[in-house]
Amino acid sequence: MFNKVLIANRGEIAVRIAATLQEMGIIAVGVHSDPDRRAVHFRAMDEAYSLPGNTSAETYLRGDKIIDLARSHGVDAIHPGYGFLSENEDFAQACQDAGITFIGPSPRVIRDMGDKIIAKETFAKAGVPVVPGWAGSTDIGIAALKQEASKIGYPVLIKAAAGGGGKGMRIVNAEGELAAALEAAQREAGSAFGDSRVFMEKYITRPRHVEIQIFGDAHGNAVHLFERECSIQRRHQKIIEESPSPALSPELRQKMGSAAVMAAKAIGYTNAGTVEFILDPNGSFYFLEVNTRLQVEHPVTEMVTHRDLVRAQLAVAAGQKLPFTQEELRQDGHAIECRIYAEDPGRGFLPSIGTLARYVEPRGPGIRIDSGVRQGSEVTVYYDPMLAKLVCWARTRDEAIEKTLWALDRYAIMGVTTNTGFLRDVIDHAEFRRGNLHTHFLGEHSIGGNGSAQPPEAAVIAAALHVRQVGGGRQSARAADIASSTDPWETAGAWRGV
Ligand code: ADP
Ligand code: ADP
Ligand code: MG
Numbered sequence: 001m002f003n004k005v006l007i008a009n010r011g012e013i014a015v016r017i018a019a020t021l022q023e024m025g026i027i028a029v030g031v032h033s034d035p036d037r038r039a040v041h042f043r044a045m046d047e048a049y050s051l052p053g054n055t056s057a058e059t060y061l062r063g064d065k066i067i068d069l070a071r072s073h074g075v076d077a078i079h080p081g082y083g084f085l086s087e088n089e090d091f092a093q094a095c096q097d098a099g100i101t102f103i104g105p106s107p108r109v110i111r112d113m114g115d116k117i118i119a120k121e122t123f124a125k126a127g128v129p130v131v132p133g134w135a136g137s138t139d140i141g142i143a144a145l146k147q148e149a150s151k152i153g154y155p156v157l158i159k160a161a162a163g164g165g166g167k168g169m170r171i172v173n174a175e176g177e178l179a180a181a182l183e184a185a186q187r188e189a190g191s192a193f194g195d196s197r198v199f200m201e202k203y204i205t206r207p208r209h210v211e212i213q214i215f216g217d218a219h220g221n222a223v224h225l226f227e228r229e230c231s232i233q234r235r236h237q238k239i240i241e242e243s244p245s246p247a248l249s250p251e252l253r254q255k256m257g258s259a260a261v262m263a264a265k266a267i268g269y270t271n272a273g274t275v276e277f278i279l280d281p282n283g284s285f286y287f288l289e290v291n292t293r294l295q296v297e298h299p300v301t302e303m304v305t306h307r308d309l310v311r312a313q314l315a316v317a318a319g320q321k322l323p324f325t326q327e328e329l330r331q332d333g334h335a336i337e338c339r340i341y342a343e344d345p346g347r348g349f350l351p352s353i354g355t356l357a358r359y360v361e362p363r364g365p366g367i368r369i370d371s372g373v374r375q376g377s378e379v380t381v382y383y384d385p386m387l388a389k390l391v392c393w394a395r396t397r398d399e400a401i402e403k404t405l406w407a408l409d410r411y412a413i414m415g416v417t418t419n420t421g422f423l424r425d426v427i428d429h430a431e432f433r434r435g436n437l438h439t440h441f442l443g444e445h446s447i448g449g450n451g452s453a454q455p456p457e458a459a460v461i462a463a464a465l466h467v468r469q470v471g472g473g474r475q476s477a478r479a480a481d482i483a484s485s486t487d488p489w490e491t492a493g494a495w496r497g498v
Contacts, residue, residue: 001318002026002076002101007045008066009081011372012388013294014041017079020310022046029075031066033059035380040372047073054382060084063091067098077101077317079310083384086293087114087164103317105216105271105292112267113290117161117199123287126266128259131278131286133201138186142179148200149178155203158182160189160196163289166236167192171203204286206438208279209233210245212260213301213309216269217316223326224257224264225301225309228274231437232426234349234448239419240426241297242336243304246397246435247279256285261326263287271316272298272309281438296339296389299370303335303393334400335393338408338423340371342385345422345448351385354378357415362407366393366400379416387418397435401427422448 005021006029007014018028030045042048049069051059063085080086089111095102113119117135124130134148149156160168168189170181190196213225229245230238260275274295276288298309312323342352359375371388392403408424425447442448
């Protein structure tokens with residue numbers, strides 16, 4: 001096993017990875033930008049080194065600097081987390097060239113799966129159903145493209161070959177919109193990914209997003225760890241995830257799991273990955289893409305399988321066999337994850353920056369919080385405004401819903417506006433409780449407009465005056481209550497000056 005592992009990431013995922021490393025007796029090495037000098041992730045490490053600068057491009061995306069640090073401090077392996085360099089084949093290759101293990105799949109697999117056109121082709125060849133579409137060059141001209149689109153049938157979706165994070169997608173409802181949508185998608189893809197290639201596929205209406213966690217080792221073994229339902233999305237980005245999916249029968253679960261494993265074996269997949277599918281209302285599923293990394297929502301899988309996915313990643317990266325066989329894996333109970341963001345649902349989900357004047361996490365049986373902040377943390381403009389992930393496990397879905405609502409009510413965050421009220425509105429919705437989910441859920445049920453947000457000023461004043469808020473709803477009254485009590489997280493702790 002490795003002696004020293006560098007985590008090339010920040011925030012909650014860096015903290016979460018460090019926990020497993022330390023549990024295993026491995027030295028956790030961190031990196032931090034200037035704004036993250038006092039960040040929780042920096043304090044969670046055994047050793048931490050500075051990446052001077054503010055933006056991601058100057059810091060967490062500087063693979064060259066990170067590899068230099070790893071080399072000069074005797075690091076054996078690098079864990080990239082998610083985002084940043086996690087799906088960058090050049091970085092994975094550079095690690096390998098420097099004699100450092102990259103904790104993830106091979107550079108070849110990252111490259112191939114990073115291109116959605118190649119990934120679709122590969123999966124289709126392996127016998128996995130893919131969304132019907134067209135992936136030829138757009139150079140054929142608009143007239144020919146229109147012909148291809150009408151063969152697919154409207155609505156069609158234009159997607160970026162190098163896409164990620166929901167960017168570079170355009171829905172086209174009719175032929176007249178095609179030219180403008182094509183240009184817009186190409187422009188957005190070019191600026192977001194430095195690659196303007198796009199393709200077209202059938203736009204499935206009211207689908208679910210159901211993905212399968214896969215895992216492979218270097219000995220030819222590949223398994224799946226069941227599904228995650230991620231249909232609650234805003235602008236094609238996941239907000240709430242759960243496992244099991246309320247939509248899967250044991251037969252469908254088996255079919256989707258086998259399809260994902262078959263594909264993993266076909267490409268010689270090693271380490272953790274996610275095969276994303278879209279599930280239409282008739283129960284037909286289609287391959288979307290593979291994410292060649294640990295997923296944001298991996299904790300729901302950990303909660304229902306009782307397995308530590310980071311521990312398994314380390315084992316596989318160190319050349320060991322997978323620590324579980326397919327037969328050993330079971331789904332037990334139900335887990336729901338909410339992404340807690342510093343953003344304002346009442347103002348178009350604008351990121352909300354500032355200092356966390358109060359920050360108190362709920363505690364209770366079956367509640368797991370992966371967070372990258374503490375009271376006093378600064379939320380800056382430089383990085384993703386996700387503060388934490390609230391993950392609740394219970395025996396049944398109904399109980400997991402009750403627990404999530406309970407926990408959201410007791411999550412006190414002051415100083416920035418958060419989406420906790422909005423999350424509450426979604427989870428408490430009758431159709432959510434019934435499990436009637438699809439990717440247009442928020443729009444269709446008009447959740448997320450004005451009224452879901454808790455204005456930060458009001459909350460802070462309420463906390464300061466030690467009064468219960470009147471008319472602020474159950475959530476804010478509880479949160480204000482908790483915020484006004486003594487904070488258990490208020491510990492000094494020495495800053496490490498590495
Ligand atoms: P998931 O949420 O399913 O893990 P996402 O596609 O939403 O996957 O991406 C996870 C994180 O990685 C997000 O913070 C997202 O902004 C970031 N990300 C995704 N794709 C890219 C990319 N191509 N370049 C930089 N960051 C990305
Ligand atoms: P990204 O790399 O940005 O995550 P995906 O291909 O995974 O891109 O798609 C992101 C989301 O967009 C999906 O979860 C789904 O909600 C929606 N989507 C993607 N393709 C389709 C499609 N063909 N039909 C309907 N919705 C789609
Ligand atoms: Mg995706």
